[in-house]
Amino acid sequence: MYAVLDVRNLRKVYDKIVAVDDLTFAVPGGAVLGLLGGNGAGKTTTISMLLGLLVPTSGQIRILGEDMLRHRFRVLPRMNLSSPYVDLPHRLTARQNLTVYGRLYGVPDLARRIDALAGQLDLVDHLDRPFGHLSSGQKTRVTLAKALVNTPSVLLLDEPTASLDPDTADWVRTLLKDYQRQTGATILLASHNMQEVERLCDDVILMQTGRVFDRGSPAELIARFGRESMEEVFLDMARGRGRSIEALRKVEAVR
């Protein structure tokens, strides 16, 4: 099957820290892949390399068939990102910020698109307020509107519901799932929120210190770890109780 995201042997070393080590995965069109790992596992570094914000130490990245290290500007118009690390100019209003991004992406009928997103993300009353005056949850929703403004085919979500209250986080997850179903977008979701991963992801890579610890659908991982939820799977990995994919391969090789 054609992989919209195709990552091979990706590695990133910062000075002496190996942040991402031999990461390989492929995501078919329309799937949602979760990158799940604790603090410092390498999730944000991976997303930054996929977008071309960071140059990998080694490895290959193809997105929508293009080699990102050579031709990322062919693909970036069809991608977008939501991240708590994205800060928008504080003096511009939410609407002005979304207008700047919408124009950069050449979004047709932009005013209407912004109004529609504001409706979906409960931002109507905040559109004309300076971004810097918004609460952190309101800012997160503006950065989500920014991530959807160009109706991306590939959406990278780094902790998309960080700083949202549980109710808002819940309907934002529904909105993202609906977006994915309606547009067929391919989504990479980095998170340490287990509910989010269980709800949104078809496939999950458990990452630990830059490496793949295990991979499967939430149901497969829960069954393999003999647990009842992804929360328990995550705690097993964090406490060194699960089996890494390398260990699983060795077991399979012996059989």
Ligand SMILES: Nc1ncnc2c1ncn2[C@@H]1O[C@H](COP(=O)(O)OP(=O)(O)OP(=O)(O)O)[C@@H](O)[C@H]1O
């Ligand atoms: N600019 C940098 N310079 C040096 N080391 C870095 C840099 N950015 C990240 N690192 C290191 O790389 C490793 C991976 O960090 P990364 O931010 O990718 O993890 P993460 O999985 O996104 O973590 P979190 O859940 O805490 O956001 C960490 O050990 C971190 O300290």
